[in-house]
Amino acid sequence: MGLSIAAAVGLYGISFGALGVAAGLSVAQTCALSLLMFTGGSQFAFIGVIAGGGTGAAAYMAATLLGVRNGVYAMQLDAMLRPSTLMKPLMAQLTIDESMATATAQETPDEERRGFWAAGIGVYLLWNLFTLVGALVGNALGNPGRWGLDGAAVAAFLGLLWPRLQGRDPIAVAVASAAATILFIPLVPPGIPIIGAALVSAGVWYLQERRRPA
């Protein structure tokens, strides 16, 4: 944790807030996602589907599928930090990429615990503050197309994807998913191509698993 992470989260939060309003959510809905959902990737997925004209149900599916990795983090954090039952709901809310990464980077159990809480609480406060700032700015900007905010959303998603493209397997999943998306767009209502692409990704993953040495 440090100033650089804080600055990164703040700026990321401003982007989310502005793009949430540009997608057609109200300021309150955009802020509710940050307060309650509190997992950046899923929040971006939700507004990304709405921005493309998708239904609330399709946005729900995309956000939920993207949130599956948080369940994996939670399981690993539960084994690592051994929290009391009372603390589990609070820890669950703060379980995100950043708190997981900070906790696992520490050496001793005490430091792991401190790392988790410092990153979780720090990011929660900054993320919500800057979501509100971004949503108000987005609201003031008005017409999203004029400011290129739809292009900003494209770059924002690419920025989330980029660091995960390490090695052949994830790149193959990304390429297959992108191709499936383009194929599905003319065939089914907005938002559904993203769900179809998720199924294709799971299929590619399955083929990769079968190739793995046992």
Next chain:
Amino acid sequence: MTDLWMWVLLACATAFAIKLSGYLLPRSVLDRPFVPRLAGALTVGLLASLTITNTVASGQRIALDSRLLGLAAGAVCLKFKLPYIVVVLAGAVATAVGRAAGLP
């Protein structure tokens, strides 16, 4: 608008339930070596699909327009390891400049 609120709140509740399940479910349910790999593949696939959708989808049509400039500008910034906000701003500026220059 109320319909959208319902989906917002439902998505928030489900996101929390997924996180909480990792703390509460018996380890034998989730602790299989393939689970993190599947979650990783789903994450990559969904982000790739969202990137493409936001670049070329216009309702149920494929539309090649100034958003492609935003994608290219973002990729160049990421290649040079620039901060996230620079990537996002470059996407906005490239798209806005393309439109101002008369591209679709």
